Amino acid sequence: MNPTPPSGNRRSARRGPAMSAALALAASVTAAALVSCGTDSDGPSSEGSRTSAPDASSFSEKTASPLKSKASEAAESARASASEAEASASERADEYEASVSADTERANQAAENALKDVAGRGNAMSDVSMTGKPRSETGGVLASVVTFTNRTDKTADFAVRVDFRDSSGKTVETRYIGTENLEPGKRAQRYAISHEPPEPKLSAHLVKAQRY
Template identity: 60%
Template sequence: MSAEVERANKAAQSQLADVDGKGNATSDVSLTGKPRSQTSGLLAVVVNITNSTDEAASYAVQVDFLDDSGKVMETRFVGAEDLAPGERAQPLAISRKPADPPLTAKVAKAQRY
């Protein structure tokens, strides 16, 4: 992971620390899975972030990886900074957990700031 990506991810985690509920930007965020054949067998999702406002904005997103019972097994944070209106970013959230048992990903929080 590049230093810039790591810095953005830490900034996202910091931004989400005091957010109650799901945040103000869940409608601007969706997930797309990547085939495990492209990720060395790891569960990875593309976090699709689109700035739907008419001003530049930054985004912080928390992705939870859940087991079959819905228990959070791992959490990852990603961010996108200074997106122009209508601009899109697609950071990756990658689980470090083994492929078995299978996990699913969901957007737990998304905050525009």
């Protein structure tokens, strides 16, 4: 017959499984507490400490946005430059004409009216000559100096028609130039100015001249 163990040993044996269970529970609670601390908002978490890759779509949009803006600005600038270049020749011609004489427009309108019913080349071709001016002196504008000479013994008005033609001989633009109250034996100079762009290159041709 086996000897009966002392009562102290029997209590220890009975406590063994209970102690193990208690220790396991304590370990479980401790682990849970550690996990809880690790995910607490006040401390770094394993999830939060990971370095996430940048959102490619977001990065792409942020990068492309300024580039698109710059491209749009460049395109708009190019369109504006083209538009300005188109208008500049005419504007410069207007400015140049205005600087030459204050009554240019009125005299030129009178010249156009005077030539409406003139047949042929007119009665004053021998009294009018025309010489081109260098573009460097006119701000790039195509201009010719028209010289009127009154060879009669009376004060007279003069009107001329100048055609600007391209290399094929086609008339691209027509200008009417006039001078008024030119005294006998006197000369006057006016300008025939093209409002067309520098290209294609044009040349000025005296078509009609009338003294009236």
